[in-house]
Amino acid sequence: MVDAHSTPSKPQHGLSLLRDPLLNRGTAFTEQERAALGLRGLLPPCVLTMQTQADRVLTNLRTLPTDLEKYVALNALHDRNEALFFRVVCDNIDEIQPLIYTPTVGLACQKYGLIFQRPRGMFISSRDRGQIAEILQNWPYEAKLIVVTDGERILGLGDLGANGMGIPVGKLSLYSACAGVHPELCLPIVLDVGTNNEELLADPYYLGLRERRLTGEAYDSFVDEFMTAARKTFPGVLIQFEDFANHSAFKLLHKYRDEACVFNDDIQGTAAVALAGLFSALRVSGGKLRDQKILFLGAGEAATGIADLVVSAMMAEGASEAEALRRNWLVDSRGLVVKDRAGLSGHKLRYAHDDQAPVADFLTAIKTLKPTAIIGVAAVGGAFTPEVLKAMAALNAQPIVFALSNPTSKAECSAEDAYRYTEGRALFACGSPYDPVTLNGKTFVPRQGNNSYIFPGVGLGVIASGSRLVTDEMFMAAAHSLADCVGKNDLSQGSLYPALPRIREVSARIAAAVAQVAYQRGLAEGPAPNDVMSQVQSQMYEPHY
Numbered sequence: 408m409v410d411a412h413s414t415p416s417k418p419q420h421g422l423s424l425l426r427d428p429l430l431n432r433g434t435a436f437t438e439q440e441r442a443a444l445g446l447r448g449l450l451p452p453c454v455l456t457m458q459t460q461a462d463r464v465l466t467n468l469r470t471l472p473t474d475l476e477k478y479v480a481l482n483a484l485h486d487r488n489e490a491l492f493f494r495v496v497c498d499n500i501d502e503i504q505p506l507i508y509t510p511t512v513g514l515a516c517q518k519y520g521l522i523f524q525r526p527r528g529m530f531i532s533s534r535d536r537g538q539i540a541e542i543l544q545n546w547p548y549e550a551k552l553i554v555v556t557d558g559e560r561i562l563g564l565g566d567l568g569a570n571g572m573g574i575p576v577g578k579l580s581l582y583s584a585c586a587g588v589h590p591e592l593c594l595p596i597v598l599d600v601g602t603n604n605e606e607l608l609a610d611p612y613y614l615g616l617r618e619r620r621l622t623g624e625a626y627d628s629f630v631d632e633f634m635t636a637a638r639k640t641f642p643g644v645l646i647q648f649e650d651f652a653n654h655s656a657f658k659l660l661h662k663y664r665d666e667a668c669v670f671n672d673d674i675q676g677t678a679a680v681a682l683a684g685l686f687s688a689l690r691v692s693g694g695k696l697r698d699q700k701i702l703f704l705g706a707g708e709a710a711t712g713i714a715d716l717v718v719s720a721m722m723a724e725g726a727s728e729a730e731a732l733r734r735n736w737l738v739d740s741r742g743l744v745v746k747d748r749a750g751l752s753g754h755k756l757r758y759a760h761d762d763q764a765p766v767a768d769f770l771t772a773i774k775t776l777k778p779t780a781i782i783g784v785a786a787v788g789g790a791f792t793p794e795v796l797k798a799m800a801a802l803n804a805q806p807i808v809f810a811l812s813n814p815t816s817k818a819e820c821s822a823e824d825a826y827r828y829t830e831g832r833a834l835f836a837c838g839s840p841y842d843p844v845t846l847n848g849k850t851f852v853p854r855q856g857n858n859s860y861i862f863p864g865v866g867l868g869v870i871a872s873g874s875r876l877v878t879d880e881m882f883m884a885a886a887h888s889l890a891d892c893v894g895k896n897d898l899s900q901g902s903l904y905p906a907l908p909r910i911r912e913v914s915a916r917i918a919a920a921v922a923q924v925a926y927q928r929g930l931a932e933g934p935a936p937n938d939v940m941s942q943v944q945s946q947m948y949e950p951h952y
């Protein structure tokens with residue numbers, strides 16, 4: 408296991424040591440360390456263990472009245488003592504993940520200007536054009552993993568401009584906590600190209616550029632400069648695109664995926680986590696994926712990403728491409744996506760079926776198409792109404808209902824409604840956390856179809872193997888590995904995903920599967936080791952002193 412390592416150029420003594428979050432151990436510095444490192448007198452005399460420090464953090468955290476305050480407190484800890492922060496996150500992932508990532512991070516981004524204390528990551532604005540490579544040199548570490556956003560579509564909350572920085576920061580924390588990617592290798596970046604959000608433009612605390620978004624050729628060349636500079640400054644770096652709006656997300660992914668080590672988690676990570684959930688659901692209901700009919704509410708990055716991977720998985724089960732496509736249908740804000748509709752954007756065309764008349768609303772689409780599964784990824788809160796859920800229950804013995812939109816206010820339905828209106832028959836996954844639901848004496852434990860089951864392991868596998876590219880085959884392998892981690896006990900209580908506290912074991916399995924693909928396809932840096940799992944595990948950061 409890799410410990411938090413120190414960089415020779417870093418200050419190693421006295422107060423500056425206590426102020427370096429990568430090296431600070433606070434009250435856990437031993438008597439000997441205090442003497443050797445010039446810390447005597449700078450700390451209270453009592454020496455605490457890391458466990459006591461972690462307990463103290465949790466005790467304090469639990470007294471705080473709101474999730475946003477807990478988010479701020481955890482960020483402050485992250486800025487003070489990185490190892491302790493990750494110890495607390497790793498040991499209490501169920502409790503802490505919703506505080507450092509979705510759903511709380513959505514509110515944190517909305518209030519980013521107000522709660523801002525210390526910068527984390529890098530802010531590159533359109534004013535930096537022509538100098539991005541020079542600016543990236545200011546990052547003091549060797550980045551192997553960049554998560555970058557332009558803040559245009561933060562979760563289901565829309566354009567939050569530079570406030571979107573909370574997302575790369577949160578996501579990279581999960582890379583380290585869930586898969587042990589060393590925090591020092593992680594670089595969160597916001598590309599500040601302005602915002603079209605009027606509220607932010609008028610907000611005195613907004614920290615981004617107060618100008619409208621860069622568009623067209625100027626935007627493309629800015630992102631291109633960033634991509635070139637990032638790859639030159641950090642050779643081999645994995646770049647994850649995050650929360651870009653539709654029109655940029657698909658374009659960037661297609662532009663760079665065959666030449667650079669990139670992926671888009673909103674499209675590909677979501678796809679793998681949803682596919683794994685479908686595999687689990689089918690273990691309960693029986694039946695093959697290739698025989699399902701899936702109706703998506705939403706036709707954006709998540710929906711088409713999932714549909715594309717589902718089509719590949721159906722084809723792997725023997726369906727032709729045409730058959731697989733016919734089994735996936737999309738509903739967007741203008742109704743069912745069908746060939747007859749004019750002006751459909753490019754990413755929807757694959758699912759624009761002919762010989763089907765337009766259908767205006769989701770409930771009618773259900774009654775018309777009779778799907779076995781509905782997947783909500785439209786960020787329209789409450790869209791799975793009681794009528795929608797009852798219609799699915801009337802059509803299917805065990806309807807598959809995934810309400811994946813984030814944050815909680817955007818969820819298509821609550822877990823309670825999903826079970827209640829299907830008489831407890833729904834095979835349910837959610838995008839936001841829900842407590843267990845007891846119905847007619849049976850307790851269901853809904854689990855989040857959260858990308859955090861997938862991207863940390865994928866990132867670790869890519870970094871461990873030194874893969875040059877990130878391929879769809881890797882996401883398919885990740886989905887299978889995740890589904891394989893779901894046990895019979897999970898399924899019997901309605902859980903389609905493994906318990907979150909197993910996430911590091913799950914991520915290691917996903918990473919090994921992803922690395923294996925890299926080796927098999929000749930994408931890896933060197934020859935395959937005898938034991939890929941051991942190679943992956945040897946690279947996992949363990950937060951301890």
Ligand SMILES: NC(=O)c1ccc[n+]([C@@H]2O[C@H](COP(=O)([O-])OP(=O)(O)OC[C@H]3O[C@@H](n4cnc5c(N)ncnc54)[C@H](O)[C@@H]3O)[C@@H](O)[C@H]2O)c1
Pocket residue numbers: 560562563652653673677680704705706707708709710738739740741783784785786787811812813814817837838839856857858859
């Ligand atoms: N659970 C997870 O891990 C996970 C992963 C990815 C995305 N999500 C969530 O899914 C949601 C969508 O994400 P995305 O990346 O696809 O966004 P997106 O902007 O790419 O797509 C949203 C889609 O919803 C459609 N839509 C909007 N209003 C609609 C309406 N009234 N009826 C039907 N469709 C409507 C839009 O036309 C668009 O196609 C967000 O809330 C996001 O947070 C969750």
